[in-house]
Amino acid sequence: MKLCLFDDYRTGAVVDGGIVDLTASLPWPHDPDPETVGSWRRLCRDYAELADRLADAVAQGPVVPLDRVRLRAPALNPSKIIAAASNYAEHVHEMHAVQERTLGKVEEWMMSFDVFLKAPSSLAGPEEPIVLPAAVLAAGHEVHHESELVVVIGKGGRDIPAERAREHILGYSIGLDITVRSPGDRSRRKSYDTFSPLGPWLTTADEAGPDDNFEIELLVNGEERQRVNTADLIVAVPAIVEHASRVMTLSPGDLIFTGAPPGVGPIHPGDVLAASISGLGVLRTSVTAGSDGTR
Numbered sequence: 535m536k537l538c539l540f541d542d543y544r545t546g547a548v549v550d551g552g553i554v555d556l557t558a559s560l561p562w563p564h565d566p567d568p569e570t571v572g573s574w575r576r577l578c579r580d581y582a583e584l585a586d587r588l589a590d591a592v593a594q595g596p597v598v599p600l601d602r603v604r605l606r607a608p609a610l611n612p613s614k615i616i617a618a619a620s621n622y623a624e625h626v627h628e629m630h631a632v633q634e635r636t637l638g639k640v641e642e643w644m645m646s647f648d649v650f651l652k653a654p655s656s657l658a659g660p661e662e663p664i665v666l667p668a669a670v671l672a673a674g675h676e677v678h679h680e681s682e683l684v685v686v687i688g689k690g691g692r693d694i695p696a697e698r699a700r701e702h703i704l705g706y707s708i709g710l711d712i713t714v715r716s717p718g719d720r721s722r723r724k725s726y727d728t729f730s731p732l733g734p735w736l737t738t739a740d741e742a743g744p745d746d747n748f749e750i751e752l753l754v755n756g757e758e759r760q761r762v763n764t765a766d767l768i769v770a771v772p773a774i775v776e777h778a779s780r781v782m783t784l785s786p787g788d789l790i791f792t793g794a795p796p797g798v799g800p801i802h803p804g805d806v807l808a809a810s811i812s813g814l815g816v817l818r819t820s821v822t823a824g825s826d827g828t829r
Contacts, residue, residue, distance in 0.1 A: 535547055535588065535592070535737075536735045536736070536815075537608060537735060538606075538608055538733075538734070538736070539605070539659075540553060540603040541606075542566035543565075543566055543610060545557050545573070547588065548600075548735050551599065552597040554592045554596070554598075558591075559588060559590075559591035560584070568611070575785070575787035579690070579787075604661075605661070608733055608736040611787070612788050613787070614651055614654065614785070614788050615651065615652040615653070615654055615791065616778050617649065617650055617724070617790070618648075618649055618774050619649070619793070620644065620645055620768070622762060622793055622796055625793070625798065628798065629645065644720075649778050650724075652711070652724050652729070652791070653725035655727060656726060656728065658728040658732070658819070659731070660734040661819065664712055664728050664801070664820070664821045664822070665727060665728045665824050666803060666822070667726050673716070675715060677712060677713065677800060677801055678801065679710055679752060680710065680712070680798050681760050682750070682792055683709075683792045684706060685706060685789070685790040686703070686706065686707060686736050686787065686789060687787065688702060688786060690702070690783060690784045690786050693779055694775055704786075705736045706739065706811075707732055707789075708810070708814055708815065709791050710731040711794060712728070714726070730789075731809075732789070732817070737813065742813055742814060748811050750795055750810070751810050752795075752797070754801065754805055754806070755805055755806055759797050759798075761795070761797070762797075768793075804820075806821075807820070807821070
């Protein structure tokens, strides 16, 4: 099933021709306040028990055309956004040149796989523009795109072995890990508002299929910038889940960005980005400049 959030954070299923509103089929009241709503994380946790009920609701319709709703990011108040670093060999290789150009040196410690955190407030939905901070632009720092497969945690847990990791995955989405190329901590440089576009929906694992054979592509202004298959991940999805869960408890609705493919590069105000992953859809967004000191 393709699950989405739309309009005032209602829950829907994406079908041919549009969206079926599932909100009334959920066993809890709708809360339209994105600051207080916990229903999305509850759905992530309890999806297996609710799947048949939701499938019945989808079968009964009605279908609302996609162009009549506003899609939101398919995540609400995740306890954390985890991101994998240095997880494609060709990207690790290209980062030597990127760091020489943007930092004047190579930070060797950044060339090995690990995980870090991004602020949940950096999430942005489909069609919501990426806002480049005014101070970053004024300083002349490059801001780069990184298109990634994103894992959505269903059943939480700690110390999850790789062989059981997929029992804890609800599904997958498409993400962009927007990054300021400047000195300093990864988490700060990747956590500005709108620096984690996500969408256009969440495809549950049973529909998405194996996560070791997704084709990822990013177009910027219609030109290909990135193309890779998740078979090329240095650390595969189950091992990422294992590694992260040894450090921190994974909670329902948490997001894991699985790593940047090769081909990262600058984005500028006016650019239009289209990130696609086979079977998961296309995440479209644009780039704009911040107009004040807060962005």
